[in-house]
Amino acid sequence: MNQLDWGRVLEAIGAGIGYTVGLTVIAFLGGMILGFPVALMRVSRIRALRWIGTAYVEICRGVPVVAWMLLIFYGLADLIGTDPLIAATVALTVVATAYIAENYRAALLHVPLGQWEAAVSLGLTRRQLFWRVIAPQGVTIALAPSATYAIGLLKESAFAAVIGVSDIAFQARTLTQSGQPGLATFAVAGAVYLLLSLPIAAAARTIDRRMRTRSAM
Amino acid sequence: MAPTEGDQPLVRIDGLRKSYGEHTVLDGITLDVNAGDVVALIGPSGAGKSTLLRCVNYLEIPDEGVIELEGVPTAAAPSAPTKSELLAVRRKTGMVFQGFHLFPHLSVLRNITLAQELVLGRSSEDAEQRALQLLDRVGLREKASARPTQCSGGQQQRIAIARALALDPVVMLFDEPTSALDPEVSVEVLRVMRELADLGTTMVVVTHEMGFARRVADRVAMLAGGSLVEQGDPATMFSDPQHEVTARFLNAVFDR
Numbered sequence: 001m002n003q004l005d006w007g008r009v010l011e012a013i014g015a016g017i018g019y020t021v022g023l024t025v026i027a028f029l030g031g032m033i034l035g036f037p038v039a040l041m042r043v044s045r046i047r048a049l050r051w052i053g054t055a056y057v058e059i060c061r062g063v064p065v066v067a068w069m070l071l072i073f074y075g076l077a078d079l080i081g082t083d084p085l086i087a088a089t090v091a092l093t094v095v096a097t098a099y100i101a102e103n104y105r106a107a108l109l110h111v112p113l114g115q116w117e118a119a120v121s122l123g124l125t126r127r128q129l130f131w132r133v134i135a136p137q138g139v140t141i142a143l144a145p146s147a148t149y150a151i152g153l154l155k156e157s158a159f160a161a162v163i164g165v166s167d168i169a170f171q172a173r174t175l176t177q178s179g180q181p182g183l184a185t186f187a188v189a190g191a192v193y194l195l196l197s198l199p200i201a202a203a204a205r206t207i208d209r210r211m212r213t214r215s216a217m
Numbered sequence: 218m219a220p221t222e223g224d225q226p227l228v229r230i231d232g233l234r235k236s237y238g239e240h241t242v243l244d245g246i247t248l249d250v251n252a253g254d255v256v257a258l259i260g261p262s263g264a265g266k267s268t269l270l271r272c273v274n275y276l277e278i279p280d281e282g283v284i285e286l287e288g289v290p291t292a293a294a295p296s297a298p299t300k301s302e303l304l305a306v307r308r309k310t311g312m313v314f315q316g317f318h319l320f321p322h323l324s325v326l327r328n329i330t331l332a333q334e335l336v337l338g339r340s341s342e343d344a345e346q347r348a349l350q351l352l353d354r355v356g357l358r359e360k361a362s363a364r365p366t367q368c369s370g371g372q373q374q375r376i377a378i379a380r381a382l383a384l385d386p387v388v389m390l391f392d393e394p395t396s397a398l399d400p401e402v403s404v405e406v407l408r409v410m411r412e413l414a415d416l417g418t419t420m421v422v423v424t425h426e427m428g429f430a431r432r433v434a435d436r437v438a439m440l441a442g443g444s445l446v447e448q449g450d451p452a453t454m455f456s457d458p459q460h461e462v463t464a465r466f467l468n469a470v471f472d473r
């Protein structure tokens with residue numbers, strides 16, 4: 001009862017890694033793609049678009065991820081059936097989109113004024129100025145904070161266990177329910193989350209360092 | 218004498234006014250620049266030199282006054298230029314900033330070809346050929362495929378000059394192009410500017426480099442408190458300034 005069955009624990013948690021990583025990767029990539037148009041709305045000159053963008057960001061960030069998971073799981077059950085994996089992926093992507101949109105927005109505003117002035121002085125139109133000069137720099141500036149955010153996303157993905165996605169957290173809970181010692185089992189699960197986060201952290205640091213040397217005058 | 222095409226100033230600024238709220242920065246500036254001339258704009262910090270230069274290409278929108286290029290007003294209503302007027306005037310003017318402002322995400326070559334393609338509609342081959350020719354002129358052909366951040370400040374400024382020249386502007390505007398550079402690096406930028414002047418490029422240069430103003434400028438214009446205090450050829454103005462503010466300013470600059 002108090003003895004940890006290493007083989008069983010590792011096998012079960014190993015089976016959960018795929019879900020945790022898959023969920024995190026899809027939500028992150030989804031957020032990187034969908035976050036950009038949301039950021040565009042946030043910085044739009046059209047008030048209605050700005051308003052929609054702001055509302056989206058505030059609502060998605062203001063409600064806990066676990067609440068989104070439950071809301072989408074039960075709320076969309078009639079529409080998409082009760083598939084916990086789809087519900088968890090959608091919920092995590094919705095939230096990631098909001099956070100990453102804010103990274104893009106901050107990054108776009110962070111592009112130095114001189115870049116605008118130089119592009120305007122060369123006769124670029126507003127559209128050219130934005131897409132050729134500001135957006136590419138904004139996206140690059142947003143990479144480092146977004147990579148850091150991916151670590152948070154990895155951990156938030158654990159809420160998927162609540163609606164029954166068999167990720168690492170879910171596996172750990174199931175193990176304890178079938179007699180594995182709680183402390184040791186969750187310690188192993190925690191260690192696996194930590195191990196998974198290390199390469200993301202390393203990537204974030206590398207991107208950050210590259211950016212610093214590149215933007216240095 | 219009836220004015221002919223030839224003796225009309227290339228740039229004509231008349232009665233230019235600009236305020237920020239209560240603060241009048243340009244208080245009715247009148248200044249002509251003839252084709253091929255180099256005009257050095259000097260004056261103390263806060264005099265309105267940058268604002269004047271930036272009004273010429275509408276980076277700042279003037280409140281009142283006339284700005285003509287090649288005898289044609291650049292905007293029907295200078296305080297409310299239309300989009301197409303703005304694009305037209307920016308195509309005709311080249312601007313060089315104190316801080317270079319090269320595009321860091323593009324190669325040096327691409328920095329110089331981008332606007333040629335987008336603004337002038339040149340083919341990428343033509344744009345590239347022109348860019349390489351200009352890089353040759355500023356002595357930086359070997360930097361074509363480098364990123365701007367791999368270049369020194371002096372090199373970046375020479376690239377910025379090439380970028381502006383690539384659109385074949387009728388007048389080049391320089392806002393303290395060497396103020397962010399060490400003196401030994403400034404020299405290479407000033408040499409490029411001098412060569413441009415020798416080639417007959419019309420230039421308005423805001424500068425604290427009095428040596429450059431003396432040797433290269435055809436005319437020096439002194440700005441203080443939003444007004445053009447006096448203008449004249451550099452030798453006369455430096456040795457015999459007509460106004461007290463000019464004398465004080467020149468003393469301060471030359472004493473350094």
Ligand SMILES: Nc1ncnc2c1ncn2[C@@H]1O[C@H](COP(=O)(O)OP(=O)(O)O)[C@@H](O)[C@H]1O
Pocket residue numbers: 237242260261262263264265266267268269
């Ligand atoms: N965008 C702005 N808003 C408010 N005041 C400004 C702005 N730009 C310049 N000024 C003011 O206008 C005056 C002239 O500025 P500037 O043209 O930059 O002078 P100079 O280039 O001769 O040093 C300064 O007092 C400056 O503070």
Ligand SMILES: [Mg+2]
Pocket residue numbers: 266267268393
């Ligand atoms: Mg200035």
